Amino acid sequence: xxxxxxxxxxxxxxxxxxxxxxxxxxxxxxVAADLTTSASTSKAxxxxxxxxxxxxxxxxxxxxxxxxxxxxxxxxxxxxxxVIAIPGVGLAWAHGTATVSPHSPTSTTLxxxxxGYLAADAVLDTEFGVNYRxxxxxxxxxxxxRGEIDGRHGTGSINVWIDGTQYHLSAAPAVGGADPVAxxxxxxxxxxxxxxxxxxxxxxLRADMSQTEFVTWIQGELGSGHVDDVTITGDITYxxxxxxxxxxxxxxxEAVTVDGQSKSADATLVLIHDQGSWRxxxxx
Numbered sequence: 001x002x003x004x005x006x007x008x009x010x011x012x013x014x015x016x017x018x019x020x021x022x023x024x025x026x027x028x029x030x031v032a033a034d035l036t037t038s039a040s041t042s043k044a045x046x047x048x049x050x051x052x053x054x055x056x057x058x059x060x061x062x063x064x065x066x067x068x069x070x071x072x073x074x075x076x077x078x079x080x081x082x083v084i085a086i087p088g089v090g091l092a093w094a095h096g097t098a099t100v101s102p103h104s105p106t107s108t109t110l111x112x113x114x115x116g117y118l119a120a121d122a123v124l125d126t127e128f129g130v131n132y133r134x135x136x137x138x139x140x141x142x143x144x145x146r147g148e149i150d151g152r153h154g155t156g157s158i159n160v161w162i163d164g165t166q167y168h169l170s171a172a173p174a175v176g177g178a179d180p181v182a183x184x185x186x187x188x189x190x191x192x193x194x195x196x197x198x199x200x201x202x203x204x205l206r207a208d209m210s211q212t213e214f215v216t217w218i219q220g221e222l223g224s225g226h227v228d229d230v231t232i233t234g235d236i237t238y239x240x241x242x243x244x245x246x247x248x249x250x251x252x253x254e255a256v257t258v259d260g261q262s263k264s265a266d267a268t269l270v271l272i273h274d275q276g277s278w279r280x281x282x283x284x
Contacts, residue, residue, distance in 0.1 A: 049091060052130060055071050056071060057149065058149070082145070085124045085125075119134040142161070182250040200280045228257055232250060250269035252269055
């Protein structure tokens, strides 16, 4: 069983200064990952899991990196199809659809008990809890599902049984707590402490670049320049997407000197709740 935290997009950190708009930004650029590799399976194509693009609801259990995806669009041909991804176990899905029972305008009760499949060697998206790629053998297993999901806010609590073993997945929106990380990040940027900035970055960045590569690269981008100021200018705003990913938006005013010229602008430090802690994702 292998995990691929960047399956939903490889990212490179970029440091840019837009002189015309006097924008100072430490940004992350996404490049789509190649997901064209097909699974090598012992089953017919009919045993393949539903395409991840069709499963537009679900949540990521940040304590374990387990995640659940389901199609709750009643107009979709895949309505009720779901997958369960558990690192160390694999990707499981049902031969059929879950019974979907709306419980409130935002809450839905789910149930399933029947045949299913397990791809133990599937590649999983343990950072964002959205994507997956089956590979290796696919095994027939019984699958059972009981639980509730809030498709609008990406939260829920479910119990699943895969081949007789029970697992519990749950997620609640991150409600705060990013202030210390935001303050530490701002201080590290002003102090030119690039090792500390790297340590505060999300898993995707740190998987894509070593600390040495990051420090060498950012120093090369700045040259003889430096970050003069990063001041937090307002309250942090928290959001949780329909896929259960929580972000903290930190308003700041940044000033930098590059090539002997001082530039400043308002910006936003974007933090992501990554496996139980707030981490720097990008600046925009």
